[in-house]
Amino acid sequence: MPINYYIFLSLALFAIGIVGVLIRRNAIIVFMCIEIMLNAANLLLVAFSKMHHLQQAATQASAGTDGQIFVFFIMVVAAAEVSVGLAIIVMMFRNVHSIDINFLNRLKH
Amino acid sequence: MSITQILFWFLSVLALFSALMVITSKNPVYSVLWLILVFFAISGHYLLLNAQFLAIVNIIVYAGAIMVLFLFVIMLMNLNKSNEPQKNKWLKLAAALAGGCLLLVLVAALKNAETKSAIAESGTGDIGLIGNLGKALFNDYVVPFEISSILFLSAMVGAVVLGKKEASSHPSGEEA
Amino acid sequence: MQNVLQIVWLVPFFPLIGFLIVGLFRKQLSKTLTAIIGCGMVLLPFLLSIWIFILVKNGGGYVADYFNFISAGSLKVSFALQVDALSALFLLIVTGVSFIIHVYSTTYMKEETKEHYGRFFSYMNLFVFSMILLVMGANFIIMFIGWEGVGLCSYLLIGYWFKNKEYNKAADKAFIFNRIGDLGFLIALFWIISKAGSVSFEDVFSKTSVFSSSDITIITLLLFVGATGKSAQIPLYTWLPDAMAGPTPVSALIHAATMVTAGVYMIARSNALYSLAPVTENIIAIVGLATAILAATIALKQNDIKKVLAYSTVSQLGYMFLALGVGAYSTGVFHVMTHAFFKALLFLAAGSVIHAMGGEQDIRKMGGLKGKMKITYLTFLFGCIAISGIPPFSGFFSKDAILLAAFEHNKILYAIALFGALLTAFYMFRLLFLAFNGSFRGTEEQQHHLHESPAGMTIPLIILAILAFAGGFVGIPEILMKGGDKLTEFLSPVIPVHSVELVSHSTEMMLMVISTVLVLLVIVFAWYRFRKYHSVEEKGIGKFLENKWYVDELYEKVIANPVNRFAAFLNKFIEKSLIDGIVNGVGRLVNYGSRQVRLLQSGQVGNYVLLMVLSMLLIFVIQFFLRK
Structure with a gap:
């Protein structure tokens, strides 16, 4: 499949993630949407890695490895982020008995 | 239409539909389940792109670990009933419009990108195998790898600190 | 001599220091200390001026160049002071008369509070400083600084009693009228810079060939506009009579020693330019004469003792400008000097009268002061005789020299000027008789209060009276005494002597006799008319004159x-x-x-x-x- 298709697929997933962040007030759903966006980026990285590999394979056998390594690191960061984020949500729920992000309006002060 | 193409379209549609379901489901538990489906679809794409290692890791880490964590939290807090207050209708519309516009703009901007036919071909390239990735990871990327372990450690410490019950002398917890 | 003259900067420096000390510490210094510093800082420059005068008399002039003041492109203006015959003479007049006025003020202003006393003396010192700068500046810029300085000081001093709205208005008026004149000066300055590329007197006056004749006419006219503002000529003269709002010593200072003579000085200084501009000279002569007559007629009907003197100043300034206009620069300067003496005398004597009358200035409410105030009366009489031009008082020599110069120039000018001189004699003696003769017309209380002023005021009066009597002897005309005109000789390095005798000696003699006789007749007439005062409602032309020709309106x-x-x-x-x-x-x-x-x-x-x-x-x- 041409690279364009992957680009459009990723963009669509990313846009869905953004819309999700914007329209939902549940903090956990918002988190999930962020995961969708991260995965859209991952998918694109892998697709580009493959494209790169196909172009450079003749001269360099390991071309395109970097992209996949990056995806790996993004997963690492996402896992860390989720653990901290969920901890925050738990604590927020413990304090205000809600996970509505509109309660997080202390930023005004 | 070859089998790869059929799979591509099938997985794409599955991913998009599941993603849409994630953001539209009233019940968070359903959202989580739909999200797992999104991850499976993306893993399928990884396989099509000869990134076998990542496909497996994606399922193990995301679908296995992270999503379970989400489910735990939801169940723990008993949030599975759909009592989420809805946002203002106009605000929702504006949000959807903004997201749509962003998509439109990006698609319009990138529609003329260079086309390389048939990058999703199974059997071409072996960089996605664990042996190759492992060599790259532990030769060229060993320092970032170790740093990421420190990141995990700090994330863990953070999660523990946040999750601990507050001492009663510090009633306001949001600042933590 | 040059090395010695390096210290001439001390002359303006002392009053400046006096201004700063007295002004800044006016709340701390006692009145006595203020008076000592205030007077001392004028006395020192006076002594220096005498020394400078002697040096200059022995030969030449000198420019002391201190530092680069403005440097813009090709234009370089240095802060330079000039000492030559003209500035030495003016220095002597300015510092000498100012010193006497300062001494007089120490007594006159005694009733002011400590703070205001200090303020008064600091302004006075600043005034003297500005005037010294004006006459010592070696280029037009330094002169302009002094020029503006005296304008500022006159504003401050006229508005000295700042709680009175009318006085503030008078101060504003003086300032605004001066500004109009200053604008002319400033434009002339720019014109000179653009044409000559320099502002120093030496350069400008030695290179008059760089100016076209129309340039010279315009520059001199603009400078003259500046002079009309400062020296109260038509049309900018109305501020001077209003300047009476200040304390009397201030009036004396403005009218006699500083400020109003600035215009005369400036034109005398620029004589090299003016003698090349016959059109301007004619205009100056006509304006001067018109001012002299106009002010004299107004003075005839004024009832405020200071107003009469003020208009007489305007009139006398008119004479000076007449002299300048007909090319007799040294004569104009001579009249500045004699006028400084007798006008300071008259003002200070008037101040003494006002002091005795408890602030009353209306001569209709005076009369018969002769008996109570002997010294004031006598000195005032000296002043009147001097200003009227009766030999051998100082006014006679200077005024007669002006009349003669006018006669040489144009017979009609002479006739009008002579008429003005007669008017002068008339209104001065009217003032004298109304104030000092007849019977007292004030209130009982004032009569009881009448007294001769203290020595601090009468001694300056006596000194000035002597000067008013003897000041003319430096300029005795040739026909009366061979080599008697020492002043013209002294000024000759700065003001070239034009020694062409147009009038025969017998005519000159005759003119002198005519004017003296006529003046005496007028005085007798004035005595006859005013020896007894009777109040009359002014109407017709009298009312017109009393209201000062309605010029203000x-x-x-x-x-x-x-x-x-x-x-x-x-x-x-x-x-x-x-x-x-x-x-x-x-x-x-x-x-x-x-x-x-x-x-x-x-x-x-x-x-x-x-x-x-x-x-x-x-x-x-x-x-x-x-x-x-």
């Missing part, structure tokens, strides 16, 4: 009112609606805008994300589509 109607109305228009429409509208509008807009923008800062995470997305959208649009 004319200015009010023709200039002040339209300007005021225009200013009111600007204030109402341009300022209030347009400028204020814009300014306030900007303020209100920002205020309103901030209030709206503040709503964005809701603290809702969702809103922030939405804005973030929109911004991203914007950036992408710009990045991909607009940046081509």
Whole structure:
């Protein structure tokens, strides 16, 4: 499949993630949407890695490895982020008995 | 239409539909389940792109670990009933419009990108195998790898600190 | 001599120091100390001036160049002081008369509070400083600094009693009229710079060939405009009589020693230019004469003792300008000197009278002061005789020299000038007789209060009376004494002598006799008319004169009112609606805008994300589509 298709697929997933962040007030759903966006980026990285590999394979056998390594690191960061984020949500729920992000309006002060 | 193409379209549609379901489901538990489906679809794409290692890791880490964590939290807090207050209708519309516009703009901007036919071909390239990735990871990327372990450690410490019950002398917890 | 003259900067320096000390520590210094410093800082320059005068008399002039004052492109203006015959003479007059006035003031102003006493003396010192700078400056710029300085000081001193609104108005008037003149001076200055590329007197006067004849005419006319402002000539003379608002010593200072003589000095200094501009000279002569006659006629009917003296000053200044206009520069300077003596004397004597009368200035309420105030009467009489021009008093020599110069120039000028001289004698003796002769017309209380002034005031009067008597002996005409005209000789390095005798000795003699006899007749007539006072309602021409030819009203109607109305228009429409509208509008807009923008800062995470997305959208649009 041409690279364009992957680009459009990723963009669509990313846009869905953004819309999700914007329209939902549940903090956990918002988190999930962020995961969708991260995965859209991952998918694109892998697709580009493959494209790169196909172009450079003749001269360099390991071309395109970097992209996949990056995806790996993004997963690492996402896992860390989720653990901290969920901890925050738990604590927020413990304090205000809600996970509505509109309660997080202390930023005004 | 070859089998790869059929799979591509099938997985794409599955991913998009599941993603849409994630953001539209009233019940968070359903959202989580739909999200797992999104991850499976993306893993399928990884396989099509000869990134076998990542496909497996994606399922193990995301679908296995992270999503379970989400489910735990939801169940723990008993949030599975759909009592989420809805946002203002106009605000929702504006949000959807903004997201749509962003998509439109990006698609319009990138529609003329260079086309390389048939990058999703199974059997071409072996960089996605664990042996190759492992060599790259532990030769060229060993320092970032170790740093990421420190990141995990700090994330863990953070999660523990946040999750601990507050001492009663510090009633306001949001600042933590 | 040059090395010795390096220290001439001390001359202006002392009054400046006096000004600073007295002005800054006016709350700390006692009155006695203030008086000592105030007078001392004028006495020292006076002594220096005598020394300088002697040096200059023995030969030559000198320019002391201290530092580069302005340096712009090819124009270099140095801070330089000049000592030559003209400035030495003026220094002597300025510092000498100022010193006497300062001494007089220590007594006259005794009733002021400590702070105001200090303020008064600091202004007076600043005044003397400015005037010294004016006469010592070696270029037009330094002169202009002094020129502006005396304008400022006159403003400060006229408005000395600043709680009185009328006095403040008088101060404003003096300042504004001076500004009009200063503008002329300033434009002339620019003109000189653009043509000659230098402002130092030495350069400008030695290179008169760089000016075309029309340049010279315009420059001299503009300088003359400056002089009319400072020296109270038509049309800018009305500020001077109003300047009577200040304390009497101030009037004496302004009228005799400083300020009003600045214009005469400036023109005498620039004689090299003026002698090349016959048109300007004629204009000066005519303006001077017209001023002399106009002011003299007004003085005839004034009832305020200081007003009469003020108009007499304007009139005498007119004579000086007449002398300058007919090319007799040294004669003009001579009259400045004698006038400084007798006008200071008259003002200080008037101050003594006012002091005795408890502030009363109306001569209709005086009379018969002769008996109670012997010294004041005698000195005032000396002043009157001197100003009227009766030999051998100083006024005779200088005035007669002017009349003679006018006669040489044009017989009609002479006739009118002689008429003016007779008017002078008439109004001065009217003043004398009304104030000192006859019977007292004031209140009982004032009569009881009448007394001779203390020694601190009478001694300066006596000194000035001697000067008013003897001051003319430096300029005795040739026909009366061979080599008697020492002044012209002294000034000859600065003001070239034109020694062409146009008038025979017998004619000159005859003219002197005629004027003396006529003046004596007029005095007798004045005595006959005013030895007994009877109040009459002025009407017809008398009323016209009493109201000063309605010149103030004319200015009010023709200039002040339209300007005021225009200013009111600007204030109402341009300022209030347009400028204020814009300014306030900007303020209100920002205020309103901030209030709206503040709503964005809701603290809702969702809103922030939405804005973030929109911004991203914007950036992408710009990045991909607009940046081509």
